Amino acid sequence: ETSTVGDYRRDLVAQLYIQMLNGRLGVISQKPDAPFIGAGAGKGGFVGRELQPFSLSAGVKDGGDERGLEALLLEARRADEFGFLQSELDRARANTLRAYERMNAERERTESVAYAAEYIRAFLEGETIPGIAYEYALVQRLLPTVTLAEINALASEWITDDNRVVIVQAPEKDSVPVPTVSEVLAVFDRATAAAVTAYSENVAAGELLADAPAPGRIVEGRALPAGVVEWRLSNGARVLVKPTDFKADEILLTAYSPGGTSLVRDQDFMSTALAPQIVGLSGLGAFNRIDLGKTLAGKAARVSPAIGEMSEGLSGSASPKDLETLLQLAHLHFTGARLDSTAFAAFAQNVAPYLANRGASPDEVFNDTVQVTMGRHHVRSRPISPETFAEVDAARAISIFRDRFADAGDFTFVFVGNVDTVAFKPLVERYLASLPSLPRVDSARAVTPPPPRGVIERIVRRGVESKARTIIAYSGSCEYSPENRVAIRGLIDAFELRLVETLREKLGGTYSPNVGGGCGRVPREEFGVQVQFESAPENVEALTAAVLALA
DSSP: OOOSHHHHHHHHHHHHHHHHHHHHHHHHHTSTTOSOSEEEEEESOSSTTTOOOEEEEEEOOTTOHHHHHHHHHHHHHHHHHHOOOHHHHHHHHHHHHHHHHHHHHTGGGOOHHHHHHHHHHHHHHOOOOOOHHHHHHHHHHHGGGOOHHHHHTHHHHHOOSSSOOOOOOOOOOTTSOOOOHHHHHHHHHHHHHSOOOOOOOOOOOSOSSSSOOOOOOEEEEEEEGGGEEEEEETTSOEEEEEEOOSOTTOEEEEEEEEOGGGGSOGGGHHHHHTHHHHHHHHOBTTBOHHHHHHHTTTOOEEEEEEEOSSEEEEEEEEOGGGHHHHHHHHHHHHHOBOOOHHHHHHHHHHHHHHHHHGGGOHHHHHHHHHHHHHTTTOGGGOOOOHHHHTTOOHHHHHHHHHHHTSOGGGOEEEEEESOOHHHHHHHHHHHTTTSOOOSOOOOOOOOSOOOOOSOOOOOOOOOSSSOEEEEEEEEEEOOOOHHHHHHHHHHHHHHHHHHIIIIIIITOOOSOOEEEEEEEOSSSSEEEEEEEEEEOGGGHHHHHHHHHHHO
16 A cells, blocks of 8 residues: 555565666666567556566567576666666656656646546445655655665565566467477576676766757747747748647657658668668667666656658757756757667567568558558568568668758748747757758659559458458549648548437447548649548448448
8 A cells, every 4th residue: 555655665675676676677678689678677567456566578479488587687686786887766756756756746736637536446346646846845855865785685575486477478370389388487496596796887977968069049039829939040941939838847849850761762761761770779879778767867858750752850858947958968869969879679589570470460451552552562662571671781771861951041940839939049059050951952852653443342351350441542633721721621521420420329230430541742642531440241241341431
């Protein structure tokens, strides 16, 4: 039970232990030839509401159960015998305190569903609900009193030889051996007898940007409708800012520029498509991915890059308190992309089992068929597979990424949230107006063909479950205008209501039919509308006929 301040402190200590152990497991999973694809530690949520067990789990490659289990046990033993480092505790404290600080800042804007969930847990599970303001004050008071010694003592309390359950789940394939009970128990013996050494780490030092960039200027500003402010920067970039008060502790970022994969050759398509992921694996500037995470401890700021078919850009979010960090991360994506060959090698090894087994998933095969059909079998519509992944050249991917982000002059940056525009201006001038620009004009081009015309039917038979999934796709030309976009959106909403009334209420053939789509501008002015539903196989024809009749 958690009903007293002492109980709350106990849970806080457990939370810190699990956070630090998961940090170590995450580092291992990013190494080449790692014993597991991903791993984690947790407490609770196993069987019923009375049981709160400690658990270690991992996803492994086919046949890697014993190796993955041994790696989990050895890492738990390392924490038990040598404990955690003060630097690990400092980061865990900072991250925990920042999380509670953000929840407290949003306490007046908490959505009703969150309160309802708490009331349900209070009734069913006896959870105490003193409110986030009280909890934040409690965490502020208790966190500094938590010592390494009491955290380090948890491993021996939680991991014992006489109170354990081991669950192994494996694909039913002749080529994948499943360990026997005796083989699993032998892993415990090996992990107990093996020599382990103390954990060590390189603690990242220094600022995200070693030298602050020389600021550019806001050369023009104007007010737009709906409270939007527009700034034109000296490097040509455009910034749109819309202050809102929907959330007290959130600012959202979106940045975009024309180009994307449409400007690269077919043979570079796979490298370009995966370039943002390779950048994410590699870190930024002077920091690899692991050190970057350590440097950002206690910060509420994140930025993710993307390269789509017709554009490239960034998305991110931050607390107003960490807005400068958000802009520094954005700046580094333009100037500090790097390649970590070791991290990419680990990623390639980890993704190989997923790619090899994709064909066994009925949903994956179905989605691939839709993708190839709608793409008219163009080379860029090929699904991800071991063969297409082999086309990825990590060095080429980074080179293309740097090129796509070499010119900030044609980027538009959009910020929405709790922004103080006066305090924001100098940050924009330092980190965005200082970005490089080039004397070039990029324009996305249509590379892939339009969707097929006429009536095309494809049937995919996969799996053993008595379940069918149906997609009916419509496409055609449209004039891209605000009026048409609203009209098509209204049509889609009305069509979905009709389908619910007919397919679910009248025919009882499916629970939740879905309609999506809209009118797009690039690469062509065309609309797309998709109807999707799941049903019993014997009902597909009747339900499809009902959809076509309503359409």
